[in-house]
Amino acid sequence: MLSNVAPSVFNGLILGAFYAFVAIGLSLIMNLTGTINLAHGSFLTLAGYLAFTLVSKGTSFWFALILAPLLTVVVGVVIERLLIVPLYKRDPIFSLLLTFGLSLIAEEVYRLIWGPNGVPFSAPGILGGGISLGFMQFPTLRLFIAVVLAAAMVLLALFLWRTRFGLRLRAAIQDTEMISAMGTNIQVLYMVNFALGMALAGLAGVLASGLLGLSPTMGNALLMPAFVVAIIGGMGSLFGSIVGGLLVGLAISVTTLFIPAANEVIMYILMAVVLLIRPRGLFGTEGLFG
């Protein structure tokens, strides 16, 4: 029994960490600017393909793991400055639609450049094997992914809670106007915040493409669970996103084991239950976003 359940629990937690990662990126952007970034999944896919291209051009996986997210940040920030910034003052539906349009364009562009089907992209040999945990074999790649995701989350938390810039960012979520009046350049905040979201998406994209398979729709497949995770964890709460993500990942993997047909619907059931008991989400702040 243990040898059966334990691997799927671990796999579920890693899947959940991905969801949490994407959800945190979405939440960062949503909290500060009210933009629901439907193109978030497209940026994730972009990072995966960039890493694929870098590696196939001969660079090492490790170099690509750092460079691809950085390139994604550059592309993301350029798009934000040019297209999304003018919409911050308008109703959120416009940025929602704009990013929706962008995701349509991106999907087709990826298909044109990298082909409609998935491309093979695997991690280097050193991550190929498995590590024995005594009662089970655990793939090194998954362990590596878990460590990178956890480290990135710790870094993000340190940035947000231990630096002046992070302080301003958190304050701006509560009252943008006041922070602006106190002399902080709000556009820089918006930009850095968006860049953070892109960096998280980029990192998740490169790691996910080794695990889930790289195809034009990879990012969008992670996007919807990430929304659900953000709702379950509570909008405005990064900790909530982490808990929500792990919870959803766990629920999916356990359901897959026992009732495979319901493994996608389970997270929506979870979401419905949370909404009934605690509409603001597990760790959400009441009042933020109505």
Add this chain to the structure above:
Amino acid sequence: MNRRQKQGYITAIAAVVLLAILPLKLGSHSVLSLLHLDVSILSEMLLFAIAAMSVNLLLGYTGLMSFGNAAYFGLGAYGAGLSIHYLNMNFIEGAIIGTAVALVGGLLVGPFLLRRRGIYFALLTLAFGQVFYFIAYRANEFTGGEDGMSFPRPYFGFPGWHMDLQEGTFYYLMLLVFAAVLVGFWLIVRSPFGRTLQAIRQNELRVRYLGLDSNKFIFVALLVSAAMAGLAGALYGLLIMFAAPLMLDWQQSGDFVMIMILGGAGSIWGPVVGSLIYVIGKDIISTLTQTWQIYIGALFVICVIAFPSGLLGTLLNSIARRDVGAPISEEAAPHKARESGAPAGNAAVAAEQKES
């Protein structure tokens, strides 16, 4: 009858007459055949217009960002398809069952959606819409799964009389349905109920202070919207004789929202104009190039940036200085200001006083 009402009637009659004569042949050609368009494109246009109107009721009139109306649309298509395939229902029964299934979907999801507003509401509609997608996708012995299900189009008629629906007659039936929905929609938004919805858009807090339970109004609006989208979906299923999970997908919802924004939110004709541009534009582009998705996406981006109150809205605003795209124009408050209620509400009230 004031001048604006008279204009409204004239536009409505002119539009329906124009739509009715489009497929008629003059000699060996019709306007349609000269444009290389099939008459079923016009049916599709009308049905997408109804679906976009269902979004408009929520977004344009009530101020609720619904990004999940494709769920009801798809439920309508599956309702019609399944009842025809398994229960041998006729055309009218199929359409009614489709609408009813969508309505049940709205009844199930509505109480959850009611709990939140603003972008949180948008997220909930997005997420709950996907539930039905996965159900249709997963129940493959029953629904055909990812490949979808095809079903025949039954005779249209009553006991004692029936007729076979060809593409042409189907279109005229759709035109009839469309006209009825248009009149119904017009009556709803003009009724005290519709006025209350618009009041909720402008300032929900104030509506509650006036003693009205805004949740009840929003719930009914959700159900009306679900039924409209369901009707459109059921008839669309009967048009293409097919139902697939993609009809329930969030990208389909995005198309409906975009159609509405394309024409102009908060106006009766906006979704119709938007649908005309979207459906025919998509048809023409997709025959020209395989990568049509890029152009549709670009259309979205350009429209959002350059025509915030929609093409029709921008046109009317510049001609008559009317406030067609009012609910989600430049002046709309950012999401945080809206929460406190006061600033956005006062602006809306001021705008209304100016108008009258």
